[in-house]
Amino acid sequence: MDQPVELIAAGTRVRAVSWAGVHTVIELPDLGVCFDMGICPESAIRHRRVFFTHGHVDHVGGIAHHCATRALRKLPPPEYVVPEDHLVGFEAVLSGFRLLDRSDLPATFVVARPGEAIDIGKGTRVVPFRAIHRVPTLGYAVTRTRRSLLPELVGKSNDEIVALRRAGLVIDVAHDVVEAAFCGDTTAGVIEREAAVRSARVLILEATFLDDLVSVRRARETGHVHLDELIERADLLQNEAIVLTHFSMRYSPAEVREILARRLPASLRDRVIPLLPAEPTGRTLR
Numbered sequence: 001m002d003q004p005v006e007l008i009a010a011g012t013r014v015r016a017v018s019w020a021g022v023h024t025v026i027e028l029p030d031l032g033v034c035f036d037m038g039i040c041p042e043s044a045i046r047h048r049r050v051f052f053t054h055g056h057v058d059h060v061g062g063i064a065h066h067c068a069t070r071a072l073r074k075l076p077p078p079e080y081v082v083p084e085d086h087l088v089g090f091e092a093v094l095s096g097f098r099l100l101d102r103s104d105l106p107a108t109f110v111v112a113r114p115g116e117a118i119d120i121g122k123g124t125r126v127v128p129f130r131a132i133h134r135v136p137t138l139g140y141a142v143t144r145t146r147r148s149l150l151p152e153l154v155g156k157s158n159d160e161i162v163a164l165r166r167a168g169l170v171i172d173v174a175h176d177v178v179e180a181a182f183c184g185d186t187t188a189g190v191i192e193r194e195a196a197v198r199s200a201r202v203l204i205l206e207a208t209f210l211d212d213l214v215s216v217r218r219a220r221e222t223g224h225v226h227l228d229e230l231i232e233r234a235d236l237l238q239n240e241a242i243v244l245t246h247f248s249m250r251y252s253p254a255e256v257r258e259i260l261a262r263r264l265p266a267s268l269r270d271r272v273i274p275l276l277p278a279e280p281t282g283r284t285l286r
């Protein structure tokens with residue numbers, strides 16, 4: 001339960017581990033981003049910059065390990081992007097560990113505010129948005145500028161297009177694509193509220209509760225998504241892939257698979273990928 005799983009969602013690598021109330025860390029190596037640090041797996045140490053969604057321990061518990069291991073290995077100090085409401089708490093946590101560890105634990109903090117894009121280079125921006133949880137929480141949309149051929153040139157041969165470009169004509173147009181969105185902990189209302197959540201090529205969404213074991217009302221009260229609410233909103237979601245995370249530990253991986261196979265409508269089934277350890281391939285007899 002504490003080893004990251006690697007999967008491919010709409011061509012994008014997702015390396016992550018996420019269980020409700022235990023720990024969540026989400027790495028998107030192709031996009032160069034890492035969200036939350038509920039635990040610090042070896043693969044996450046290389047990320048200098050970490051975007052935090054909120055202050056719950058299952059999302060921040062690994063920060064001291066991340067910071068200390070980078071210092072130990074003489075890697076550049078980490079940069080932690082944190083929601084404005086939690087800056088004081090994050091600073092206090094690291095100050096406490098500096099006292100205990102009798103070391104500097106160098107790190108810098110960047111304040112994240114909804115709608116204020118953070119440029120991370122290579123044409124990639126991370127745009128925070130408000131999620132809906134028991135404590136102030138931000139989600140993040142990873143946006144890239146792509147160029148595509150002008151619509152009137154689609155269907156022309158390569159030679160024709162090369163000739164037009166050589167003649168100095170504009171042949172393509174720039175547009176922003178939301179490559180991925182991660183909502184942190186949230187209720188399903190974030191789907192209606194945030195266009196980036198609906199349009200992201202890869203949506204990484206929590207689905208803490210999956211059936212009658214916990215009611216929709218209770219899911220909302222605790223600030224989480226219930227599968228019923230996701231199913232209701234299937235038509236709003238334009239995503240190529242939806243990675244479901246943060247399942248309650250009430251469900252075993254096998255139960256999560258079984259419930260999703262039974263309950264998801266066809267419009268979601270083909271593009272939903274549950275973040276789960278690989279299925280056991282059988283017992284090894286000695």
Ligand SMILES: [Zn+2]
Pocket residue numbers: 020021024056058059185246
């Ligand atoms: Zn959580």
Ligand SMILES: [Zn+2]
Pocket residue numbers: 054056133185
């Ligand atoms: Zn939480």
